[in-house]
Amino acid sequence: MFKYVFGPVPSRRFGKSLGVNVVPLKYCNWNCVYCQLGRTNHFINSTVDFFNYEEIEEEIKIATKMYDYDYLTFIGDGEPTLYKDLGILIKWSKENQPKKVAVFTNGARLKMEEIRSYMSYADVVKVSNDAGDEKTFRIVDRPYRDIHFDDFMEGLKQFRKEFNGEIWSEVMLVKGVNDKEEELENIGRSLKAYSPDKVHIMVPTRPPAEPWATAPDSQKILEAGKILSKYVNNVYIIDYIERGEFYVDKDNPVNGILNILKIQPMTEEEIKDISFKYNVNIDNIKEKAREVVFNGIKYYVY
Numbered sequence: 001m002f003k004y005v006f007g008p009v010p011s012r013r014f015g016k017s018l019g020v021n022v023v024p025l026k027y028c029n030w031n032c033v034y035c036q037l038g039r040t041n042h043f044i045n046s047t048v049d050f051f052n053y054e055e056i057e058e059e060i061k062i063a064t065k066m067y068d069y070d071y072l073t074f075i076g077d078g079e080p081t082l083y084k085d086l087g088i089l090i091k092w093s094k095e096n097q098p099k100k101v102a103v104f105t106n107g108a109r110l111k112m113e114e115i116r117s118y119m120s121y122a123d124v125v126k127v128s129n130d131a132g133d134e135k136t137f138r139i140v141d142r143p144y145r146d147i148h149f150d151d152f153m154e155g156l157k158q159f160r161k162e163f164n165g166e167i168w169s170e171v172m173l174v175k176g177v178n179d180k181e182e183e184l185e186n187i188g189r190s191l192k193a194y195s196p197d198k199v200h201i202m203v204p205t206r207p208p209a210e211p212w213a214t215a216p217d218s219q220k221i222l223e224a225g226k227i228l229s230k231y232v233n234n235v236y237i238i239d240y241i242e243r244g245e246f247y248v249d250k251d252n253p254v255n256g257i258l259n260i261l262k263i264q265p266m267t268e269e270e271i272k273d274i275s276f277k278y279n280v281n282i283d284n285i286k287e288k289a290r291e292v293v294f295n296g297i298k299y300y301v302y
């Protein structure tokens with residue numbers, strides 16, 4: 001039934017997150033080595049009128065009455081700020097549903113006044129801060145050619161000055177790429193420059209775009225936590241696959257499960273659980289989804 005809304009899904013940081021997907025698959029201005037959606041094959045950095053925002057509003061209206069959720073979360077199969085009408089939807093959601101609104105962005109377009117202006121209606125803006133200099137930025141996030149680290153930082157600093165809500169930064173650690181002491185000191189300095197409210201150190205736990213983009217060992221992750229904590233408060237480590245209950249529309253559970261798989265690969269065990277819960281023949285999911293093995297665990301993606 002739903003085309004844009006999915007979940008609620010258990011989120012590491014947002015509790016029960018009712019997701020709204022506003023970007024088609026892999027339209028992005030970065031091409032992160034760890035992206036669980038695969039490599040970026042629509043590499044753009046300008047806004048596109050992907051969808052009719054009124055259709056999305058209609059779905060949000062229905063879904064927010066159907067489900068119990070903690071956050072309404074705007075996210076994409078790519079970078080949400082590339083959607084022309086994201087601002088309309090954020091403002092509308094603040095006025096027309098009762099829960100907090102979060103936006104997941106890489107943060108690269110916050111240097112634009114127009115983007116900062118509509119983002120300021122959100123309660124939480126989650127940004128990615130995987131590097132502390134241009135060189136590492138280009139290795140781990142592989143941004144569009146016109147996006148540079150200094151501009152990215154300027155956008156974050158300006159947004160911090162203007163935004164009354166919370167900025168949560170995500171630092172995705174990739175083994176051998178941004179986990180060395182010097183890199184982490186640089187990342188710490190870059191975080192300090194705009195003082196996010198929370199910092200989440202994460203590692204690839206689901207299949208990444210590049211198979212070599214794996215998690216550092218636990219000792220390195222702990223060291224990373226200590227180094228970043230010298231620069232900013234509220235540093236949390238999330239280095240596990242989160243478990244929790246997924247929810248989908250019970251009138252069309254196959255479609256609901258596939259909508260989640262577009263955004264988040266699920267393990268075989270998770271697919272079994274949700275298929276059992278909604279009385280779905282698991283083969284209907286498996287024949288549409290693609291199988292990927294990562295860290296010895298089998299996942300399904302769509």
Ligand code: SF4
Pocket residue numbers: 028029030031032034035036037040077078079106
């Ligand atoms: S992780 Fe986010 S920013 Fe990076 S390529 Fe994937 S969708 Fe784009």
